[in-house]
Amino acid sequence: MRDGVLVVETPDVLWGKLRQGVDLWNTFKRCRYAAREHYDVVHAVDCRPNVIIPALFIQHSQKIPFVLSWWDLFGSDSKRFGRLYALTAGKLEGWLETSFRKYADGATTITSYLAHRLEQTGFPRENIIVQHLGCDTSAETLSYHEARSKHSFGEDENIFCFAGTIYESDFALLIASLDLLKARQIPYRLLWIGKHQIAPNVCANYHITHLGIVPTMAQVYEYFAASDACLLPMEVNAANAARWHSKVTDYLNAGSPVALTPVSDFPELFGKHDIGWVSASGSAEDYATILMKAVNDKPQRPQKSAATRAFMKQELDVMAIATRAIEFYQRFL
Numbered sequence: 320m321r322d323g324v325l326v327v328e329t330p331d332v333l334w335g336k337l338r339q340g341v342d343l344w345n346t347f348k349r350c351r352y353a354a355r356e357h358y359d360v361v362h363a364v365d366c367r368p369n370v371i372i373p374a375l376f377i378q379h380s381q382k383i384p385f386v387l388s389w390w391d392l393f394g395s396d397s398k399r400f401g402r403l404y405a406l407t408a409g410k411l412e413g414w415l416e417t418s419f420r421k422y423a424d425g426a427t428t429i430t431s432y433l434a435h436r437l438e439q440t441g442f443p444r445e446n447i448i449v450q451h452l453g454c455d456t457s458a459e460t461l462s463y464h465e466a467r468s469k470h471s472f473g474e475d476e477n478i479f480c481f482a483g484t485i486y487e488s489d490f491a492l493l494i495a496s497l498d499l500l501k502a503r504q505i506p507y508r509l510l511w512i513g514k515h516q517i518a519p520n521v522c523a524n525y526h527i528t529h530l531g532i533v534p535t536m537a538q539v540y541e542y543f544a545a546s547d548a549c550l551l552p553m554e555v556n557a558a559n560a561a562r563w564h565s566k567v568t569d570y571l572n573a574g575s576p577v578a579l580t581p582v583s584d585f586p587e588l589f590g591k592h593d594i595g596w597v598s599a600s601g602s603a604e605d606y607a608t609i610l611m612k613a614v615n616d617k618p619q620r621p622q623k624s625a626a627t628r629a630f631m632k633q634e635l636d637v638m639a640i641a642t643r644a645i646e647f648y649q650r651f652l
Contacts, residue, residue: 327352329369340367349373354380360648362386366415375422384651387423388450389433392416392561424651427644429563430584436561448647451584452563453635458537460574460628463620466545477507477614480546480575482539482566484515486554492580493552495603497525500610507614509550510542536569543573547620548595548613551579555601559583571595572631574624578609588634593626 320326329349331342350373360383363374378385393412420426420437427450428434438444461469472478485493500507509527511517522529533539543549549570553559559582567585570577577595579585589597596609616623633639 340365340369342369345369346372350376353377357381358383359652360384360386362388362648364388365390366417366419367412368415371415371419375419378422378424384424384648385422386425386427386648386651387420389416389420389426389428389437390562391429392433392558425647427647430561431587432560432583446650448643449584450640450644451635452565452568453637453640454568454572454631456572456628456631456636460572461541461544463544463574463624466541469541470545472545477505477617478510478546479507479548479550479578479610479613480510480512480542481550482512482543482569484513485552488554489552492554492601492603492606493550494521494525496552496607496610499603499607501525503611505611505614507610510546512539512542540569540573543570543575544624546575547617548578548610549573549575550610551577552606553580553582553601555580555582568631568635571627571635574628576613576620576623576627578606578613580606588630592630593623594630595623595627 329345329352331338332344333342346369349369353373353376358377358381361374361377361381363370363385365371365388374385374387377383417440420440420442423442425446425448426434426437426442427448428437429449429451431449434444434447434449437447464474466472467474481493497507497509507526509525511522511527511529512531512533514532517527517529521527530542533542549566551564551567551570553564559580561583563583567577567579571594576593577589578598579589579595580598580601582601586597589595596612598605598609
């Protein structure tokens with residue numbers, strides 16, 4: 320029992336990377352457990368066998384509403400697990416992602432792109448709600464100037480930050496953009512948080528300070544808060560249009576504006592709120608342009624921080640999302 324929520328774990332027969340939601344023993348145990356209980360709503364988060372089969376079993380055996388989430392289009396994305404996976408098991412995953420959605424009473428999607436894709440299949444638009452990834456916004460964060468002072472960063476120093484890992488194509492986009500900054504003799508420093516491997520000569524050539532694993536999220540947020548912009552260069556394609564990148568939520572929650580490419584729902588949201596910069600395209604030239612814009616907007620950085628925090632509390636606070644989710648369930652009860 321965690322915070323009033325009963326969490327039930329079911330065993331797999333398979334192991335390691337074979338545990339990808341396809342273990343039929345796990346599926347059987349879930350159905351058997353569910354048969355002993357009664358629920359008001361069943362909500363499934365994907366369409367792999369371990370999830371979709373028990374969800375459909377509960378829906379039909381108990382005659383209750385079924386809500387199904389759609390979070391990405393990774394099934395046919397060769398960059399996730401490689402081209403061989405995309406052409407083999409990825410084909411099955413892609414089929415699973417789409418084939419069972421017609422059986423749901425309601426649907427949540429993580430982006431408007433997926434909502435539109437679902438609507439095109441004939442799913443009723445009024446039974447779809449877009450739920451972006453949220454987080455707890457209650458904790459206080461350091462201001463831009465406080466974070467800079469704590470980590471001894473100069474007030475005039477141009478600082479960017481990136482957290483986590485990155486696909487090779489996205490890293491190539493970032494490096495090409497940094498080349499353009501260097502060509503224009505724009506000084507900067509890029510803080511890189513996480514275990515992503517970057518060659519020492521690349522770090523030296525592109526002014527990357529590789530911080531590695533930072534012990535706590537509070538400390539991670541300090542680096543975000545001290546930055547002129549947190550970065551998210553992503554290739555413009557269908558997989559990225561369909562997803563909501565989780566690090567954007569943390570960047571914004573720390574009070575940092577974000578510089579990103581025109582994917583997901585970011586162009587619309589960033590057009591309505593003063594929370595960062597979206598490049599005109601996925602090219603290195605356009606991405607370098609918004610990095611320069613972030614540097615030039617340094618005097619407005621505190622105002623942008625206030626805007627990001629206000630946006631998070633209004634739109635992406637977990638309790639606000641939970642309230643909207645409960646209201647959505649009540650449509651079907």
